[in-house]
Structure formats: structure tokens, C-alpha cells
Amino acid sequence: MKVQVDQDRCCGAGSCVLTAPEVFDQREDDGVVVLLDAEPPEQVHRGVREAADSCPAGAIALHGA
Known part of the structure; x- marks a missing residue:
């Protein structure tokens, strides 16, 4: 699995960080998503899928x- 984020679309809701903190973080100044691992290990794929599905933006x- 490869993960991409579009920081321009991100609204800073933070649901991705709560769902898959191993893969996503947020910038402190504006809450925009930061991708920590573009090719996460299989054991976190479920959480990454949930994060993508729940992203409001x-x-x-x-x-x-």
C-alpha cells in the first residue's frame, strides 16, 4: 500500500491521526496532515483505510x- 496526502485539501480535522498515528501526524501551527510513512507495514493497513474513509476533506x- 502507498499513501498520499493532499495538504491543500486537508481541513485539519485530525481523524487520521486518531485512527492511524503511526502513519499520520498534524502540523502544530495549523493542524494540516503530515504523512509519516508513505508505505506503512501491513499490520496498520486497516487503520490507514479507516483514516482515508473517514477524512472529511x-x-x-x-x-x-
Whole structure:
């Protein structure tokens, strides 16, 4: 699985960080998503899929999921 984020679309809701903190973080100044791992290990794929599905701005794209 490859993960991409679109920081321009991110609204800073933080649901991705709560769902998959191993893969996502937020910038302190504005809450915009920061991708920590573009190719996360299989054991966190479920959380990453949940994060992408729950992103209100649709800022997370998954490839090869």
C-alpha cells in the first residue's frame, strides 16, 4: 500500500491521526496532515483505510490497497 496526502485539501480535522498515528501526524501551527510513512507495514493497513474513509476533506489517497 502507498499513501498520499493532499495538504491543500486537508481541513485539519485530525481523524487520521486518531485512527492511524503511526502513519499520520498534524502540523502544530495549523493542524494540516503530515504523512509519516508513505508505505506503512501491513499490520496498520486497516487503520490507514479507516483514516482515508473517514477524512472529511478526502485528502488521503491509497494506492495498491
